[in-house]
Each structure stands twice: as C-alpha cells, then as structure tokens.
Amino acid sequence: MDKMWSGRFSAGASNLLDQFNASIMYDRKLYREDIEGSLAHASMLAKQGILTTEELREIVDGLNQVRNEIESGEFEWKISDEDLHMGIEKRLTAIIGDTGKKLHTARSRNDQVAVDFRRYVLRKNLEIVDALKLLMNEVVVVADLHTETLIPGMTHLQHAQPINFAFHLGAYLSMFKRDIARFEDSYKRNNISPLGCAALAGTPHNVDREMTADILGFDSVSVNCLDTVSDRDFALEILFNISTMMMHISRLSEELVMWSSYEFGFVELSDEYSTGSSIMPQKKNPDVPELLRGKTGRVYGSLMGLLTVMKGLPLAYNKDTQEDKEGVFDAVETAEISLEILKEAIKTMEVKAKNMESACAIGHLSATDLADYLVEKCAIPFREAHFITGRAVAKGEELNVDLSKMEYKYLKEIDERINEDVMEFLGLRHSMNARTSEGGTASIRTKEQLEYFKKYLQGAK
Numbered sequence: 001m002d003k004m005w006s007g008r009f010s011a012g013a014s015n016l017l018d019q020f021n022a023s024i025m026y027d028r029k030l031y032r033e034d035i036e037g038s039l040a041h042a043s044m045l046a047k048q049g050i051l052t053t054e055e056l057r058e059i060v061d062g063l064n065q066v067r068n069e070i071e072s073g074e075f076e077w078k079i080s081d082e083d084l085h086m087g088i089e090k091r092l093t094a095i096i097g098d099t100g101k102k103l104h105t106a107r108s109r110n111d112q113v114a115v116d117f118r119r120y121v122l123r124k125n126l127e128i129v130d131a132l133k134l135l136m137n138e139v140v141v142v143a144d145l146h147t148e149t150l151i152p153g154m155t156h157l158q159h160a161q162p163i164n165f166a167f168h169l170g171a172y173l174s175m176f177k178r179d180i181a182r183f184e185d186s187y188k189r190n191n192i193s194p195l196g197c198a199a200l201a202g203t204p205h206n207v208d209r210e211m212t213a214d215i216l217g218f219d220s221v222s223v224n225c226l227d228t229v230s231d232r233d234f235a236l237e238i239l240f241n242i243s244t245m246m247m248h249i250s251r252l253s254e255e256l257v258m259w260s261s262y263e264f265g266f267v268e269l270s271d272e273y274s275t276g277s278s279i280m281p282q283k284k285n286p287d288v289p290e291l292l293r294g295k296t297g298r299v300y301g302s303l304m305g306l307l308t309v310m311k312g313l314p315l316a317y318n319k320d321t322q323e324d325k326e327g328v329f330d331a332v333e334t335a336e337i338s339l340e341i342l343k344e345a346i347k348t349m350e351v352k353a354k355n356m357e358s359a360c361a362i363g364h365l366s367a368t369d370l371a372d373y374l375v376e377k378c379a380i381p382f383r384e385a386h387f388i389t390g391r392a393v394a395k396g397e398e399l400n401v402d403l404s405k406m407e408y409k410y411l412k413e414i415d416e417r418i419n420e421d422v423m424e425f426l427g428l429r430h431s432m433n434a435r436t437s438e439g440g441t442a443s444i445r446t447k448e449q450l451e452y453f454k455k456y457l458q459g460a461k
C-alpha cells in the first residue's frame with residue numbers, strides 16, 4: 001500500500017496491474033523535463049506565498065539531488081511507482097521529508113505530463129530541423145559538383161527528358177526545406193504552457209501561469225484547461241512531420257537502391273555504408289537506403305496508432321492517452337538516426353557521372369526538343385509536331401539509334417520542313433540547357449536554385 005493515491009483503497013494493487021498500468025519504464029526519458037517543470041512550479045508557488053522560501057530551497061536541493069541520482073544511474077526506477085512523476089516525487093519526499101509532499105499543490109499529473117511531453121516534442125521539432133539542415137548541406141555539396149552532369153529525367157520510371165544531377169538533387173532539397181517549415185510551424189503553434197491546468201478545470205490556488213510558462217520557455221499560457229490536459233495534437237503533428245519527412249527520405253532511398261544496381265550504376269555507396277551477403281561473396285548491398293525505406297513504414301504505424309488512440313476520446317484526460325509516448329519516442333529516434341546515416345551515406349557515395357551521361361543516350365530523351373523545334377522554327381502546330389516526332393522516334397527504333405544521334409537525312413525524309421539546324425536541338429546537353437524557364441533544369445537555373453538553398457541554409461528565409 002505504498003501508492004501515492006492509496007488513500008481510498010483497502011487492498012494493494014496486483015503485480016499484474018502494476019505491470020499493465022505503468023509507464024515508468026519508458027516515460028523516464030522525460031526526467032529532465034519533469035524536474036525542470038517541478039522546479040518552475042515550486043518557484044511559482046513560493047512567489048505566490050504558497051511555499052515558504054525555506055521550503056522552496058529544500059525542494060530545489062532535493063530535486064537537484066534526484067536529477068544527479070538519475071544521471072549517475074543510482075536512481076531506482078520501480079514499476080510500482082507507476083510513472084516518472086510519482087517516482088521522482090516519492091524519491092524527493094524520501095530525501096527531504098514532508099516538504100516534498102507540498103510540491104504537488106495546484107498541480108496534477110495531467111498537466112504535469114502535458115508539460116513534460118509537450119516540451120520534449122517541442123525540443124525534438126527543433127533538433128530535427130538542425131539535423132535536416134546538416135543533411136541538406138551535404139546534398140548541396142554533392143549537387144554543386146554536378147550542375148553539368150546529365151542524367152535521364154524520368155516520368156513513369158521511363159526516360160523522359162535530360163536533366164542534370166544537381167537539379168535532381170534539388171528536388172529533394174525542396175522537399176527537405178518544406179519538412180523543416182512543418183517542424184518549425186508545429187513548434188510555434190504548440191509552444192503553449194499547460195502548467196496550472198491541474199487535473200482538468202484549473203485550480204483554486206492563486207497560481208501564476210505566466211511565470212511558469214516564462215521559466216519553461218513557453219510563448220504563452222493555454223486558453224482552456226479542459227482542452228489542454230487532453231490535447232495531444234502536438235504529438236500527432238510531430239508524427240505527421242516525421243512521417244512526411246521519412247516519405248521523402250524513402251523516395252530518395254529508393255532511388256539510391258536503384259542507382260546502385262548494376263542496371264543503373266549511377267552511384268556506388270561507400271564500403272562503410274554498405275553490407276555484404278552471408279552467402280554470396282560478390283554482393284554489396286544497399287542496406288542503408290533499404291532500411292530507411294522500411295523504417296518509413298514503422299513511423300507511419302506510430303502516426304496511425306496515436307490517431308486511433310485519440311479517436312473518440314471523451315474529455316478530458318483518459319488513461320488511453322498514456323499510449324501517446326512510445327510511438328513518438330520511437331519515431332523521433334528513427335528520424336534522428338535516419339537523418340544522420342543518410343547524410344553520411346550521401347557524403348561518402350561515389351557519383352558515377354559517366355554512367356549517368358551514357359544512360360541519357362538511350363530512350364530518345366530529346367524527342368520533346370524535336371517537337372519544340374518544329375513548333376518554333378517550322379511554325380507547325382504542337383499536336384502535328386508531336387506526331388511527326390513520333391515518326392522520327394519510330395525510325396530511330398527501326399535503325400536502333402537514339403534520336404540525339406540520328407542522321408539528318410532520315411529526319412528530312414520524315415518531314416521536309418526540317419532543316420539542318422535541327423541537329424543542334426537534338427543534342428542532349430542542348431536539350432537540358434534549353435529549359436531555362438524559372439525552376440527549370442538548365443545549368444544556369446540549377447545553379448540559381450542551389451544558391452537559393454545555400455542562402456536559406458546560411459540563415460536567410
């Protein structure tokens with residue numbers, strides 16, 4: 001009967017219930033946030049005359065000792081304490097005596113856990129932003145070297161138009177920049193203090209919520225206590241933000257997997273970030289991007305899990321909500337290691353520019369350029385130009401030559417309005433560099449895009 005809430009009970013909890021009910025084995029991760037929250041709360045209680053200065057001092061010293069014990073590994077985490085809030089408060093009271101029992105005045109575990117978990121999530125939003133920027137920096141370094149490297153641009157995974165490799169990487173830079181904006185928005189939107197909401201309805205004690213919000217780095221105080229103690233939108237947001245980021249990472253990973261195959265041969269992942277096969281001695285497997293692709297599924301699972309936990313919950317706090325943490329911890333840790341390892345894999349991979357360029361010589365990548373030529377130079381309507389180009393492609397297939405290498409005489413045979421200057425238009429590099437519209441692949445445009453990302457990474461918006 002050593003439970004903090006045991007007053008109204010006559011029999012102790014079963015071991016089975018302890019196991020089932022406890023969150024302490026995972027919410028202990030929030031110990032720093034919990035102790036900081038308690039320190040802020042105690043300072044406020046003292047300022048409001050609810051605790052004496054002497055009591056505050058005892059509580060502060062006691063909490064600091066608890067923190068030291070946790071950090072040195074001395075602290076005993078017990079399932080029977082149920083959660084970290086009670087584990088820490090119990091230890092505080094064991095150290096400083098009855099004054100420890102005053103700390104929970106004007107507070108409930110409901111606002112306490114909302115403070116701890118929200119602050120953890122807020123911090124992680126910002127840490128992930130930093131990690132994303134480091135990854136983007138590495139992508140920019142590779143992109144900078146390849147603004148002239150041709151690679152087949154694809155739609156439907158079929159060769160479509162020649163682009164350059166930096167432009168291709170720039171697409172991922174755009175995605176990562178949007179991801180960052182999402183993490184930053186979530187941080188701003190959710191930086192609101194739950195402390196002082198107590199169990200659900202606020203407290204009759206004369207608390208100063210502004211003061212604790214300020215100490216804990218929140219921008220403001222929440223408006224409605226009933227909402228605040230049951231709101232887990234901030235957790236759903238980080239799960240969605242991570243899911244979307246992982247979706248982007250999985251797309252890049254899929255390309256890395258393909259590109260490192262013999263069939264593509266566009267990149268070779270470094271030995272450090274590749275693995276071997278236990279049976280086939282020749283194998284060098286792209287486990288890193290494969291795992292990144294796979295872990296994306298697991299992160300989606302956490303998002304779906306929490307959405308489902310929250311669905312239909314009546315107001316306000318319900319124990320179901322305790323299921324909010326493990327999925328978030330797992331997703332956050334997955335995001336952190338994923339960003340780190342993807343950055344290293346990109347930094348150390350070899351880009352096989354020659355193979356990228358030779359791949360462009362298959363698939364008639366400059367077909368659209370021939371159609372554009374017919375429109376521009378021969379005043380042929382685009383639909384007709386499209387048809388004529390189709391015939392040129394068919395001829396190429398018949399002769400087994402790529403359009404970019406087809407002899408002029410065959411083109412003239414197809415449509416006699418075609419002049420010799422067409423040959424320039426069919427060159428692959430010309431094709432890439434012709435796409436000078438804003439955001440296009442032309443090397444000069446790609447360089448502008450890289451400048452934009454570099455400026456952004458240096459702190460401009």
Ligand code: ARG
Nearest residue numbers: 023027083109110113321322
């Ligand atoms: N361990 C709980 C959780 O993570 C803390 C809040 C418990 N509140 C309560 N009234 N049982 O949600």
